[in-house]
Amino acid sequence: MTGMDAEISFEARAYQACISGLKRQWSGPLYRQVVDLAGTNCDAKGIEQNLRKDSRYQVFGWLEHYLQQFKYLGRWGMLTEFTPQEEKLAKLLADAAAIEPDRLDLDPDMALPDYFCVGDFHQHPGGIWSDAHDAFAYEWGATLTTPMSADHGDLHDRFAGLVNEMAAPENILDQACGFGKTTLALKSLLPDARVTGSDVAGPCLMLGHKRAVEAGLDIRFVQCPVEDLRFDDSSFDAVTGSMLLHEMPPSAIRASLIEARRVLKPGGLYAQLDFYDVPGGEVGRFFHNGHSARNREPYMMSLIKMDLAGELEAAGFEDVAIVPFEEGAGALDNGPDLPHQWRFPWTLITGRAKP
Amino acid sequence: MTHPSHHYFDDPAMTRLMGMVTALAGEVFVLKAQNRRLTVALEDAGSLDPETLSAAGDSPDLAIWMEQERDAFAAALMAPLTEPDMAQAAHDRIFGTGTIGDKVAHATGKSRATGKGDAI
Numbered sequence: 001m002t003g004m005d006a007e008i009s010f011e012a013r014a015y016q017a018c019i020s021g022l023k024r025q026w027s028g029p030l031y032r033q034v035v036d037l038a039g040t041n042c043d044a045k046g047i048e049q050n051l052r053k054d055s056r057y058q059v060f061g062w063l064e065h066y067l068q069q070f071k072y073l074g075r076w077g078m079l080t081e082f083t084p085q086e087e088k089l090a091k092l093l094a095d096a097a098a099i100e101p102d103r104l105d106l107d108p109d110m111a112l113p114d115y116f117c118v119g120d121f122h123q124h125p126g127g128i129w130s131d132a133h134d135a136f137a138y139e140w141g142a143t144l145t146t147p148m149s150a151d152h153g154d155l156h157d158r159f160a161g162l163v164n165e166m167a168a169p170e171n172i173l174d175q176a177c178g179f180g181k182t183t184l185a186l187k188s189l190l191p192d193a194r195v196t197g198s199d200v201a202g203p204c205l206m207l208g209h210k211r212a213v214e215a216g217l218d219i220r221f222v223q224c225p226v227e228d229l230r231f232d233d234s235s236f237d238a239v240t241g242s243m244l245l246h247e248m249p250p251s252a253i254r255a256s257l258i259e260a261r262r263v264l265k266p267g268g269l270y271a272q273l274d275f276y277d278v279p280g281g282e283v284g285r286f287f288h289n290g291h292s293a294r295n296r297e298p299y300m301m302s303l304i305k306m307d308l309a310g311e312l313e314a315a316g317f318e319d320v321a322i323v324p325f326e327e328g329a330g331a332l333d334n335g336p337d338l339p340h341q342w343r344f345p346w347t348l349i350t351g352r353a354k355p
Numbered sequence: 356m357t358h359p360s361h362h363y364f365d366d367p368a369m370t371r372l373m374g375m376v377t378a379l380a381g382e383v384f385v386l387k388a389q390n391r392r393l394t395v396a397l398e399d400a401g402s403l404d405p406e407t408l409s410a411a412g413d414s415p416d417l418a419i420w421m422e423q424e425r426d427a428f429a430a431a432l433m434a435p436l437t438e439p440d441m442a443q444a445a446h447d448r449i450f451g452t453g454t455i456g457d458k459v460a461h462a463t464g465k466s467r468a469t470g471k472g473d474a475i
Binding site: 010011014015017018019021022053058061062065066067068069070072073074075076079113116117120123127130171274294296 | 358361363364365369370374376377378380381382384385387388389392427431440441442445446450455459
């Protein structure tokens with residue numbers, strides 16, 4: 001796997017290929033069987049009740065929940081593979097942190113938000129914020145988030161391209177940057193822009209710094225929560241993020257919008273990629289509800305119930321737009337109808353900071 | 356935090372059996388990959404012939420491997436029968452089974468242990 005220096009055994013690569021194959025069966029043929037079963041005559045809750053006794057839906061649900069666990073914790077799971085390497089991985093991050101150290105700003109006194117540190121989001125036990133091996137496992141796991149995409153990196157490159165088209169920003173804050181997938185894409189596309197990544201997870205920030213150093217990209221990584229950014233007012237002309245909002249309760253989202261507005265220059269671009277506009281009517285919502293429950297994503301449902309446009313306007317944004325996002329070629333071929341394969345309802349949420 | 360329990364089948368034994376089958380699938384696929392890798396290596400080296408293959412099957416090294424692998428294989432196969440929810444078990448090992456407050460305090464204390472420049 002390019003760019004990864006944790007050791008991944010041949011067996012682990014083969015095992016993850018097997019898990020990936022099973023996930024593709026789940027997201028393709030099995031998903032389409034459940035779509036056929038769902039019908040169109042009742043709401044999401046009714047569909048769930050009607051299908052509960054059908055073995056095909058039972059297997060669908062089981063695979064959705066447990067394949068994720070095998071991915072992390074099976075005999076050659078990502079955490080199984082990386083946890084014994086913790087000492088080595090921590091040293092790799094520490095060694096990288098010593099290179100261009102002014103570009104990595106960790107805050108040892110920062111308190112993690114409560115909702116973040118006990119959530120085990122997407123069933124990563126202990127969270128992605130704990131240790132070096134968690135950051136490396138998160139990076140590896142991200143390549144398997146979208147089973148139907150041929151190239152996971154494509155999603156972040158596409159997002160970076162849209163941000164550039166909309167704003168041609170010169171000073172960007174990429175929030176909840178994790179290990180920097182979007183951050184590095186932004187800097188690669190816009191080498192003259194000043195790009196900053198922020199996150200609460202120290203090991204992920206250290207890994208992002210390492211990848212940036214390896215790629216020769218000048219990116220600053222800062223540890224802080226989105227509800228309390230460590231930047232001055234009007235510091236940036238673009239604030240971006242991906243897969244952030246659905247990991248937060250509504251109160252935290254509201255606080256983050258106010259903070260984003262504060263650090264943006266008037267007219268600056270706010271752009272988030274997340275799971276919000278669910279296609280396919282009640283059947284689409286049925287699948288989304290199920291994923292939220294089965295993959296330990298407790299805030300996915302509260303997010304789609306929010307009036308995000310209204311919240312953005314209340315926080316000081318205008319020209320708000322919420323549109324489906326094509327994460328890979330052909331992903332939106334079915335338009336507002338159910339997709340042919342299971343996919344996340346990727347949505348691009350944008351606004352401009354009011355003067 | 357104890358997450359909502361996930362039961363997808365009327366018979367809870369099915370959950371455990373599905374886990375066992377999935378674990379077995381992983382084992383079989385890895386085995387196929389190893390076998391294929393070995394075949395390719397031997398073919399490339401011009402070493403794959405029936406006599407050599409037979410001799411390898413009788414080697415003491417293989418016998419030792421078999422004994423060790425037998426136990427690891429069986430443990431992995433049977434794990435979902437005894438602990439079907441690996442994630443809950445891992446979560447409990449990390450956070451304990453106390454109140455949310457206890458878990459947050461534990462998690463917060465752990466995050467504060469990471470200082471700038473310190474080894475994680």
